[in-house]
Amino acid sequence: MKLRFILSLFIVCSVSAQQDLLTQKALLQTNSIVKNVAFQNIGPTVMSGRVVDLAVNPEDPTEFYVGYASGGVWHTTNNGTTFVPILDSSQTQNVGDIAVHWQSKTIWVGTGENNASRSSYSGVGMLKSTDNGKTWQHVGLSNSQHIGRILINPNNVNEVTVGVTGALYSSSEDRGVYKTKDGGDTWTKTLYIDDVSGIIDMQHVSGDYNTMFATSWTKDRKAWNFDGSGNNSAIYKSTDAGESWVRVSTKNSGFPTGDGVGRIGLAIYDNNIIYAIHDSQFRRPSSGNKTNTRGLQKNDFKTMTTSEFLSLEDKKLNSFLKTNGFQEKYRAENVKQMVRSGNVKPIDLAHYLEDANSMLFDTPVIGAEVYKSIDGGKTWSKTHADYLDDLYYSYGYYFGHVYVSPADQNDIYVYGVPILKSKDGGKTFTSISAENVHADHHALWINPKNPDHLINGNDGGVNITYDDGINWIKNNSPSVGQFYAINVDNQKPYRVYGGLQDNGVWVGANNALEDKSWHQSGEYPWRSIMGGDGMQIEIDNRNPDIVYTGYQFGNYFRLNRDTGEQTYIQPKHELGEKPYRFNWQTPIHLSRHNQDILYLGGNKLMRSLDQGNTWEAISKDLTQGGKKGNVAYGTIATISESPFEFGLMYVGSDDGLIHVTKNQGATWENISGNLPDDLWVTRVVASKHKKERVYATLNGYRFDDFATYVYMSDDYGQTWKSISANIPTSPVNVIAEDEVKDNILYLGTDNGAYVSFNNGGQWEAFSKNLPAVAVHDIKMHKESNDLLLGTHGRGIYKTNVAALQKFDSQMTQNSKMTIFDLDAIRYYSRWGNSWSKWMQPFEPSTTIQVFSDVSGNKEVEVLTESGKEVQRFSVMLNKGFNFIVYDLTINEKGRKSLMKENTAIDINKAKNGKYYLIKGQYKIKIEGVEKNFEVE
16 A cells, blocks of 8 residues: 655745744854955865765756755866856855756755765755755745755756754754755645654656655764664655655565664666665674684683683784784783783673774675666666675665666666676676775766766875776866864964864965966975875974874874874773773873973873873763764863963863863863753863963754854863854854954854954854855964965965954944055066066055945055056945955056156056056055055
């Protein structure tokens, strides 16, 4: 019997709470006094970021759209040579799926990444554009959070079927399949499974929109555990364009059912032939034969008696200890003595190697398997006899895609860590990964007119092949890096370091040109210095070649970039103790008081006095003790040291605790008593301007709590006051003080960056050249006054805040224009000229920084020192900071005035037909306010 879940639920696109928040942020940006503070994206681009979907023009495959998990949507019309971002005017860059109605050029975007990763961010519902992204219309499903798939009726752009995955960390009744027939004005929910089972994939038969299949996925993600399977993970079929659905993966269908059914992806060849890839969480059956392995194994010690342990050969035991990375002090003779004395049991050797991350990898599940139906989904059979090992590893929830060539039902591709293809309907597979193709694959387009032509989207961007995967082209011009952390050094020019999701750690000069010139030299201006998921970075200020960095779960190294030496420095617990718990983003801190002292947070705070060679715990467990699960939790997430006093330190945990020590860890005090409970402490920051001051930001994202939590204390955390003020609701990731002004704060949330000029009493929104992207880290380079934002999806942004540091509250109350000091301008004879008539002339400019108390058109006058006008032009100023670009030209009248004042000179036109300023003293005048500057 068909399950018809119409439920009479029409979700009208009204002013919901989510839309109120979007309106609130848009209004804040419009009225912000810093809306003209322009940011520059400094890349890097070569490593790219996570792709979630592709939409390719079937008539012209050199045109396509790419959806990045947290980097927006990008458009190319030249086969990926260059891309243009088209989602920047929206209030999110988090993408779950994209779909294009090519006849009308209508673009639909389902926001909120469809994967269930720890870095998969929620969206704002459905967006639609009819002008290639110049404007976006919010068209409902505001509470969807994560969207799995969009299907547009090729014959009716207003009929759209959407699969909603739903909330990532909590139950939600907004999951299911939704339909609109009026372009998104109203929606009907047509399939609802339960509040923990969303729709992860949905496909329709080519040429038959009425016949479609959808897959539901039951999952339960918590900060400490992930369960990616359940009885309601299943395949559904509709024959009326998604109006009604019937479950086809039944007990008698041949497709797995039960609690072990995980994520399912679909590929449809025609009405009869359908492929499904399944992340099976059922345990592998025992073979009944004991595997013969050489040497001792971890599990051997779980059942070993003391006498059996003491009778082991020292050589055999030492081999196990060395192979498994036990500290040097743990060798056979010493460990046996510890067991004899009763301080250690044999099982402790197994426990020594087991933390949440290792247990996740130890899980013996079936993993990826491919099924095929040849009767329209009625029955299913597995295509292969063997396990598809080394495709998913333990991260099946991250993948779940299978594709079939439109030209041949037996040509299929399955996506995981590598790409596998089969030419025999899934019986056998071969890898088509290559040296220039990143691992972790999420999207594929197969050219129906040339099936050897593939476009692939992965964690490292876009690759294109024209020979079915033998050779690949890399198309990574968009800046879509997902940074967790950034830092800067004291070199000239200063270097910027950053750790990225699945793309390691990179370093480059802050002013490195982000263009294609490196293709000529073969040397990209940024360098990779670490693999894995890149994490925090500290640089020795005595020697910038000494860098501390690493990858997920506390795997840190000391690098000597001059010699290439790499030393592993993760602290190790003592044999007999429980392993330390290390956060995915384990924090480190290099002491500003002594650059040989390094701190690292597990569940205890660890300190090294010798650059990480040896460690000691200087605290008890500073968390709530962790929770049972397969993800490390109950860990220190942030460390801060007071620049005023050695020994005054703060740490915050992922389970809501903040502690302070005033005596280098001898005693610790919990200072989070009057703060909200259990939230992730994303930052605790000891003030650099006032010894007693400390800031804290909390984040409830992992409970699907999107409230804004920002606090300040002026008494070492004894009491706290909220300074979230007028920030639009969004989880907060980072807070930073200005290096110069003690009243200026910078803040990064999951959808933007803000500044306060009164210690959090009120916040102003940055927006110019800065999309609504998650800001994970903020650093300031003191000598240059550059502010840098590490975003999780759009690389690194930079702006100079010297003008902001001169802000005075009186500027908003007086009636005069404020013109900030202008730097001297160095004169060059090449202004307006070029070395070849075929080259564009060099056209100089300078920026006049002003603060206006009102908006309106203003006249800008450029005067000689004696007050003679040499140039005049009009500008539109907004209330707040303004940055007027002056091209250093003078008019004919100004030329005559200058030559009259100095009869010994002649001012000739440059090759571009313009006159330019000559060396001398000048004034800028606006609204009667003047400021001197010099051309030297």
